Amino acid sequence: MGLERSVWGFLLLLAILHKVHSSAESIKLTCEPPTCRFSGLFFESLGHTVLLTITFDADYYSDVYFENSTLPIIPVTLFAKNSGVQLLNITGCDLYKIIPKTFRYAADLKYLYLANNRLEKIYDGMFLGANSLEDLRLANNHIKTIDRQMFMGLKSLEKLDLSGNLIQSLPQGIFAEQSNMKVLSLADNFLQQLEESVFANMTLLEELDLGGNVLRFLEANTFHRLSRLNHLILQNNPLEVIDSQAFAQLRWLRQLNLSKTNLKTLPAGVFGTLRNLESLLLHQNFLSQLDDTLFEGNPNLEYINLDNNTITTLQPALLANLSKLEQFSFDHNLLQELDVQQFANNSAIKRIWLTGNFLKEIQPGTFDGMERLEELHLKTNLLTSFEGGLLKDCSELKELYLYDNQIKHLKAGALEGAAKLQILNMDMNEITTIDENFLDDAPLLETLSLVNNFIKDIPVGLFSKQTNLTYIVLSENQMKAVKPNTFSMVDSLLELYLDSNQIDRIDGGVLNLTSLEYLDLSHNAIKELNEDALEGVPNLITLKLESNLLENVPPAINKTTSLTYLGLQRNYIKQLKAGQFSRMTNLLTLDLDGNMIQRMEQDCFRGLISLTTLTYVNNMPVYESNDLFAHLPNLTELFVDETNYSGTNGVRFNSLTNLQLLSLSTNPMAGVDPTFLAGLKNLTKLYLSNTGISFNGTYFQSLSSLETVGVGGNKDTSIDEHFFAGAPGLVSVDIQDTFLESISVNAFRNLRNLTELYIGPYRGDLKDILEGNVELKILYLKEMNFTTLPDHFFWNNRKLTTLTIDSNLSVLKPVWFKHLQYLDYLDVSYNNISELPTDLFESTPVLHQLLLTSNPLRVLDVNVFRNVIGLTLLSMANTSIAELPVGIFDGLYKLEELYLSNNYLANLSNGTFRQLYSLRLLQLSNNSIEHIDPFLFADMPRLKEIYLSDNKLVALDVRTFASQLILQELSLSNNRFVSFDLYEMGIERTLITLDLDTNELRSLKISPNLEFLTADDNQLSTLQLGPDSDYYRITTVSVQNNSFTSLESMYRFNRLLELNVTLNRIAEVDLSIIAEKFQRLTVFNASVAGIESLGRAVNTYEHKALQHLDLSNNTLTQVEFSKMGQFPMLKSFALGGNPVKETKMLQLFDKFPKLRLIDLDGLGLKSFYEQKVNVSRSNMSGFEN
Template sequence: MQYTGSWPLFLVPLLSFLLHYNPLLAFSLKNCTINYSEDANKLWVTCRQRSLTAIPDDIPRNASSLDLSSNSISKITRTDLKYLPKLTYAGLEFYLISHINDGAFADLEKLKSLFLSNNNLKKVTDNMFQGLSKLVLLFLDVNHISYISTVAFQSLVSLKQLDLSSNYLQQITDIAPIFKLPTLNELCLGNNKFTSFQSDDLPLNISNIKSLLLTMNPLRKFSLTKDVFPHLWSLELSKCSSNIEWDVSNKTFLRTLTSLALGGTYISFESYRAVLQTTDSLQTLFPTSMKARIDEGLIDVACQIPSLRTLDLQLNHIVSVDDNLLQSCSQITDLSLSSNKLSEMSEHSLRSNSQLRHLDLGRNQLSKVPLAIRGLSTMETLDLSSNYIAELDCNAFLNLTRLTTLNLYQNLISKIKGCVFQNLNDLKELNIGENAVFTFDNNFRVGLQKLESLNLHNNRLLHLMSEDFSNLSCLRSLDLENDKCYNMNERAFQGLDNLQTLSITPGHYRKEMFIGLTQLENLILHLTSKWELRSSQQKDYSPFSNLPNLKKLILKVYDTFLVPDINQDLLKGLKSLESLTSDNFFRKSLHPDTFKHTPQLKVLQIINSNLSHLTPELFWQIPNLQKLDLSNNKFRYLDFLGGANLLTLRWLKFNGNEFSVINKTALQCLPALTYLDLNNNPLTCECSNVGFNQWVQSNNQTQVVNGHQYICAFPVSQKGNKFLDFDTSSCWIDAGFFCFIFSTCLILFTLLASFFYHFLRWHLAYAYYLFLAFIYDKRKGRKASPLHYDAFVSYNVYDEAWVYEEMLPVLEGEQGWRLCLHHRDFEPGKPIVENITDAIYGSRKTICVISRHYLQSEWCSREIQMASYRLFNEQDDVLILLFMEDIPARELSLYYRMRSLVKRRTYLSWPQAGQHTGVFWENVRRALRTPGSQTDNPIRGFFQNKA
């Protein structure tokens, strides 16, 4: 049984809750997760891929974003989304939704984006979107819609973008009311069944549509006989499956058209020519999958348009570019030939493109930098990524003096000559990542004075020489991260005074390598070989002490053998650090002072390590910590959180550890916690976890991510069951019932204690002593022991004179009885209790010489208790009472058994004997001679029987 109800422990979390509670924060949901957000006013709920058949009823009412995509919901009813008044985004894609009740979205007054893509909707009814007056984006693509009510979109007075692509719409007249929407700017009708698009089918004078997409339709006719699209600037007609009859009676009908996408092998050259001849204001042209039409001279036709500036020829299977292909395109500023199969370009193929500013030749099969780009002095951006370029000569970028961005990512470059970049004085961004460069030949010591970003990620660097980058004083980002380490000169980064982001994979560490990087804010340190920590044994070991402005540090190790010994001064000097990520780095226990140098730390991630315990003191120096990730370690207990003073912690992740029992008390010490991830832990479904089980379901501040999907690992009978489903009723005692039982028992105990104290306290005291006699008797009793004495005399020391002067001369001297006296016959060295027991059970009788002193003696009391117990236990007449004084019965009340004996048995009184002592001693003789019997055999003679 468990009962938790300590008031002090309860008041602390309650007070913290009252101080930090925010009604916008959420709790653990059964089928959904609330995505963590720095903005407490934005509650993003995701129920993606949960095999749901109905919309959950526990979605927080203050949710602003809801993702229910990829489930098995087939219907949305009027009440499913009724209580979500703050929702601005709803994702209902990849469902099996076939029906939406009228007014299903009526209560979503603030909804701006609604995604219903990839469902089974067949029609759009009158009031399906009723109440969505603020809706801006509506996606109904990839459904089976063949019918749309004429008033379906009437209430969407704020709609700007509508996507009806990939449906079964056939007639423009069926969707004519859509064009009347006053705010609609973009309409997507691609991949439907439209065979014609004619302005005569649109019963309106003016539409505000700016972008119209009609791709992948079997269009046979496109006709504009009136000025219905005065604001149209983008038109897409690519991949149409039939030849188009183009009828635009007046060029001014397309006077605002600036972007046109064409494509498809079914459209004739003449049709394309007709299209292009009616677009005098065209600035951007996207012809795709048109290799045959390009060979027929389509590019020449397009470049006759004086306003054309951007020509995108990607995905046209162009293998080579000769001198004539782009000869007429002298006004082009942006040219893309990417994603073709381009392997060569003639030297003069770009000769006439003297105004070219942006050239994209990426994702082709070029083996060298084309000679055609030389001399293009207006070029600002050049993309040669994802080709097969292996070498860069000194003239590769000759005269590209205005080039600001150069992308050589993912080629086969192994060596770069020192003269390659010497004339690129305006270059700001250089990407040489994913190549095979192994050394530099003074490449960055000449030119590149304005370079701000240099990407050398994942090359084959062998070493970095001194001052390799010293000329790059404007560099802000440098990526030197590799799969293998390289040697670095301690002055490799000298001169990079403005560097803010650095990624390196050093083969060793030297503190001096960071000298001068005072502006560095982000550092990624990737260790692939043993990190040489020459200073690790020094008392003042501080590898990052030269980085006072560093805000983000990432330490990655991919081999446990490479993990260095961590010194408590590892982070010394990082007074501005806000985020620390260590991957497989801290594999031993951390020193309590590890973070004493990083008081501004807000994000701490220690993952994929071997940690099983942390001390609370570790977090005392980082009072501003907000996010803590300790995933994939070996933690079993949360106890260290209890004294960690993590008052600002909001996000806590322990994914992939070894927790079986979760201490909810430790979690209650985190008053600001709103996000807790304990996925992939072997939780036990027993009473030891009942507190956490109840906390997950009842707390209204902290969301336990996927808490309702946690699985039991123990015991075997519960394995595989849901953690929150195990029965906890047997683990709890109702607090009210417990208080009732406790208070009742307390009252009864008080009454009984008062009763016994007032009426039976002496009886209880005597019973206590009698019980002790029983214990002694059971332990030391000698029922079969031989009788050594006729009588054991029990007396007090104050009566010793009478015993020696009066009793012994008569009983031993005259009558010849053998008596046992404790002063004379007890065995020295033996415990007194054993002597008493042996004397009583070694004598036929026990004579008690009773006086007031006798009653006050502890040992005399024990002797008579032992003798009286023998009397009643053996039912033998073994006890003789000799009263030396007249003692009233009330004075015998402390000895309840003695009082009972006096009431029931005969006793002898010395005061009553007076001058007739002979009769007194004769009665004693007769008592000693009397054998034991099973019944009382009172002694007759000179006696007094008192009631």
């Protein structure tokens, strides 16, 4: 056949061709070997494809690629005699049929790639003639059926990929002739069972992927004769039973994936014959215990993953004979103790994951002998200390993660032995004290992260022996200042994070870090920077000063001449002065969002010659200069939303010749000159939403590079055929929430690249406005007139993946979707649809998300969803449904979210939700359910979220959630419960969120693992806690409108972030105790709570985390408010409705340096700045005695 491809490997022919729609003209192409790439071909039908002729050089082999094309069939001339095609790639080209005898002369074909098309059927003898075929890829098509003889003649086939199709069964003997097959993927189909010995003749098979199917059983002979198999994937199948002999013949198996398979138990000896097994994945199952002999026959295991099970204990015997074990992952189980001998026989171990358990201590000796250990993950446990000596043998340890524990003291010697440690993460502990020599044993440390602790000071000598430290993260602590010389020894430091502390100043010489490139000082209390504050960081590239108390741009910043990013957003800057950035010639991004800028002087941006991004959203400047941006020649992105830019201020953009993105949304621009964008020839993205403009085409005339435009929420507009004339390259257009008076049928016709369109409302006749938009993928039609919609309206939009039709639709016609084979997301919510034809979804086989919310469906046919078995989300909320016929959800094996709220459902029969094996979220709120069958949820073991609020439930059978072994969120608000006990319901170990608002509760028993609780509008006076525990993970409690007289039952919740006790009768709320017990509390609402006293302490405490405090509408006097301590992070404070005069409160505000919002009159939060001005005008200050 002439020269092989390797001789010509450096040659490449790329044929860029014009698009051909329905022309009768023939197309003749020539393929120059070895590689031919044809792009831009578009054939409308099968008949037009035959007009394509490709000529090959008979002396050479060729690889042929079709890209960005539409080919309904494989051109027959590809495999003319002696064409020499060895590789054919028609991936993603809308191929939907292979005509018989296509491969009759394809004797040279070895590699055939047809993935991501819409082939529906593989018939007998389809590939006859391709006798040399070795690799066949048919992934992500729409294949539903496979004929038994589909592989006739393909005896050389080694690799077959059928993943991501709609195959429900395999014909008997399908693989009978595939004795040379080495790799087979049937993943992500809908296979429900495997015939016995279905793979028996594939004796050379090495890799088999069956993941993502609906297999429920593995029989003893399922993998009969697959003695050479080394990689088996079974993940994401709802397996109920695995025969103990299922893997018995897989003696050479090295990798086995059984993750997410609903396994509750493992039969004895199931892995017993797998002596060569190296990797075993069992994560995301429901295993609660493991037999000590489980891995007895697997001496070569190197990696075990048991994450996300419910295992409570580990015995050393489990891993005793695994001398080659290198990685052991046991995250998110229920382990309370770690045996000191657990890893005694695993000296080869390199990585251990124990995150998300309940370990309270690590005993000395646990990690002895682990000389190869490189990573240790102990995040989210209950450790109160990490003692010295634990790592004494861990000489290779490089990464140690202790995030989210309860460690208070970092002691010297704790890291003894970890001389090669590079990463230490101790975020979210309770650290208050750090010994100066804590890091001495880790001289090679590169990253230290201590985020969200209670650190006030850093010992000056802490980093004295650190020569490699490059990242220090001290965010979210309680530091008020940085001591001189704290970081002076860390010459290697590149990034320093001091954000979210209480730092009010940076003195000169404190930051003497010549290598520092990134400095984060955001969310502090800095009012000004000394002029020499940043002189010690000459190479600083990024400086973040967001959310401080700056009233001016500090002159010190102008000296940081290497800076490329400057963040000054959400301060109190009122003016931008001329020349204040004059030396910052390297700055690329300047963010001034959310300040109080009122004046911008003419030359305020002078010197910013490199600036590419400028944003000052949400300011109200008076524009004094027309040439405000004249000094920004390289600006590419400008965000000036909500900045009082109008049609009368005259600020020009024509100097910004390199601008690519301009956002002017939410500005009063009704009178702006339509030519105000003239000259922006490089602009690609333009956002003018909510500006009051009535648009016409003149706004886009000069924007030839424009790709994205957002003009929603404006005045009535007409779209004529010239509306987009100046921007033919538009890819995304958003005109929603703008009332359209008329739409020309040719308005979008010339936008050949349009892929996203959001449009409406429009009351006129909707004609064929999208006929020319063949590239359209996302379409949102809001409040359009569908009464005269042509049947073929969407027929040319065959690439549509997302379609939303919102409001004004009364019927769904199957004919509309006839050619929408790739539709993935369909939202027809908020319409008037009353019927779903059973053939509605026949043409949308890969639909994954279907939203029918707020339509008067009332009655559903039991077969309505039979053609959309790939659904992962289905919403039928507010559809007036009173009954769900048993079987309506049959076949929806992969459904993950089901929304049925706001209906009239009363009786749900056992079996209603059968076969919903993958369901993760079930929404049944606001129905009329009085009773739930104890086994209603039995077939949905993966349920994590159940919403049953607004029903008529009085009680639940204790068996209701017996199958939900990973239930995390439960909503029962607005029912009639008198009591509720997490332990009685058996969900105390896994439940994270519980909503019991508006019941009749008199008792509520919660568990230590609960994190979010809301029980408003009940009759509770206390919270009952389960068996005595020394930890509680709860972070949010809301018990508004109950009968609490004290907060004592909550004082053990030391992780509390938000607490709401509004509308109770709590005479005394001691804020000093609140500060002591709830050190992380950020939100405290105690309005209308009958509070008379704020405790006995007077100004002796400080709450360092609280950001919002509501004490309004109580009976607190001026004397009580005078007791308040310091609240350095408080941003909003409501105190109105108490018997105090607002003019007497000014002195109190000094304790709240970050206050932005305040309520002094009981009428809601207002700007503190404005209120302060009003109080000052009264000339009153101090307190009334």
